[in-house]
Amino acid sequence: GAVVSQHPSRVICKSGTSVKIECRSLDFQATTMFWYRQFPKQSLMLMATSNEGSKATYEQGVEKDKFLINHASLTLSTLTVTSAHPEDSSFYICSAFGDRGEEQYFGPGTRLTVT
Amino acid sequence: AQSVTQPDIHITVSEGASLELRCNYSYGATPYLFWYVQSPGQGLQLLLKYFSGDTLVQGIKGFEAEFKRSQSSFNLRKPSVHWSDAAEYFCAVGLKAAGNKLTFGGGTRVLVKP
Numbered sequence: 001g002a003v004v005s006q007h008p009s010r011v012i013c014k015s016g017t018s019v020k021i022e023c024r025s026l027d028f029q030a031t032t033m034f035w036y037r038q039f040p041k042q043s044l045m046l047m048a049t050s051n052e053g054s055k056a057t058y059e060q061g062v063e064k065d066k067f068l069i070n071h072a073s074l075t076l077s078t079l080t081v082t083s084a085h086p087e088d089s090s091f092y093i094c095s096a097f098g099d100r101g102e103e104q105y106f107g108p109g110t111r112l113t114v115t
Numbered sequence: 116a117q118s119v120t121q122p123d124i125h126i127t128v129s130e131g132a133s134l135e136l137r138c139n140y141s142y143g144a145t146p147y148l149f150w151y152v153q154s155p156g157q158g159l160q161l162l163l164k165y166f167s168g169d170t171l172v173q174g175i176k177g178f179e180a181e182f183k184r185s186q187s188s189f190n191l192r193k194p195s196v197h198w199s200d201a202a203e204y205f206c207a208v209g210l211k212a213a214g215n216k217l218t219f220g221g222g223t224r225v226l227v228k229p
Binding site: 043044045091093103108111 | 159205214215218220
């Protein structure tokens with residue numbers, strides 16, 4: 001139980017285009033979802049927190065107009081990287097927190113490459 | 116400011132030897148504490164967690180960790196390392212009062228020598 005999926009697992013897009021990443025909690029309701037970014041050989045950095053039905057809260061330094069987060073249901077949150085640039089290439093990981101207790105459950109991550 | 120420190124960036128250990136990874140945190144209150152493992156290109160796997168109670172926590176894959184409040188530490192240990200333990204290890208802390216957001220340490224890469 002407590003499975004979180006991400007789709008796609010890998011995506012390559014051209015500079016200037018937008019890409020959407022989905023995060024789903026498969027067997028529980030996620031009241032809160034978190035989005036992290038991880039650059040090669042670095043740790044995870046929290047980008048934003050999204051609560052179902054409300055606007056996401058972004059961490060300092062994260063552009064909310066560039067990284068659009070939607071948490072439309074208790075099982076789905078999406079991250080859209082708008083007008084992607086090569087420096088946005090990274091590993092994006094989501095996690096979900098909900099009715100299972102006090103820990104976050106992590107998705108397998110999405111590797112974004114912007115060419 | 117809240118912070119999590121993993122002092123060792125790399126650790127090399129021989130297969131069969133013991134392993135200890137250090138984690139220190141700076142928080143205003145006792146947070147929830149976690150250790151995760153990440154293989155290259157993969158997501159995070161939870162090894163163990165501490166919320167309250169017994170300060171020695173047992174996890175999966177033979178790992179354990181000890182919470183020491185006086186030292187603000189939560190070190191991870193394994194008595195005998197297997198080659199499959201080669202990975203990146205992250206310590207993370209969270210506060211329920213802070214919306215359960217996690218702050219991660221910088222990570223420790225473990226290399227296992229045959």
